[in-house]
């Protein structure tokens with residue numbers, strides 16, 4: 001099986017130090033420290049409940065919206081304090097888009113799905129909107145499939161097409177980062193392969209952090225991988241490194257057991 005390419009010169013985009021997260025009194029993440037490199041695909045792997053989604057949600061401050069969720073530790077993004085309470089969170093989420101497991105198009109036309117966030121961020125000229133709609137649909141390989149029905153409901157698209165539309169909608173805002181939470185797991189195998197190919201093509205232009213339970217997929221597309229585990233009832237990062245190293249010569253025995261299928 002092919003392993004993901006390694007990034008040439010790693011340049012830190014997120015620097016995360018001693019990140020912990022509690023839901024009320026229940027710890028979900030404990031002392032997570034790692035760097036995420038610009039332009040690379042980083043896969044987060046590990047068994048259910050080890051805090052991968054919680055970790056992802058701290059990176060665009062979605063955790064702010066969860067009552068009783070407390071985050072401690074340091075997250076630097078582009079050398080700025082991402083946890084600074086004065087930070088403009090709307091702008092942060094423009095820079096750091098999120099794609100969810102289940103595609104969530106708005107119940108609007110294909111065109112309006114992409115235009116809506118653009119209009120919210122101040123782009124209103126129809127020529128500019130049309131150009132962006134075409135560009136991002138081409139970027140996700142959907143243009144030829146939908147160019148004759150841009151004003152039809154997005155809900156009539158297949159699951160895989162809906163997921164590519166959601167990625168196009170995120171790309172329209174010209175993010176630096178895409179956070180992807182199991183973006184293929186709700187799709188049939190063919191659609192999943194199409195979305196996976198798309199993610200691979202986006203590597204280099206965007207920094208991508210993807211949570212996946214599909215180890216073969218992580219191995220195929222990621223440059224770096226982080227392995228999470230539950231230890232003393234909280235999620236923790238056991239090992240982080242180049243994808244090939246994590247899968248072929250893991251330093252930790254738990255990582256080896258997980259990637260070889262004997263644990264998790």
Ligand SMILES: Nc1ncnc2c1ncn2[C@@H]1O[C@H](COP(=O)(O)OP(=O)(O)OP(=O)(O)O)[C@@H](O)[C@H]1O
Pocket residue numbers: 023026028046047048049050051052053054055066235
């Ligand atoms: N909003 C919440 N309130 C309370 N507990 C939560 C909340 N979200 C997650 N948890 C708990 O935090 C822990 C980590 O959950 P999280 O979803 O981050 O793990 P995960 O590794 O992404 O799991 P999965 O692979 O199943 O999606 C789990 O024990 C979960 O039950």
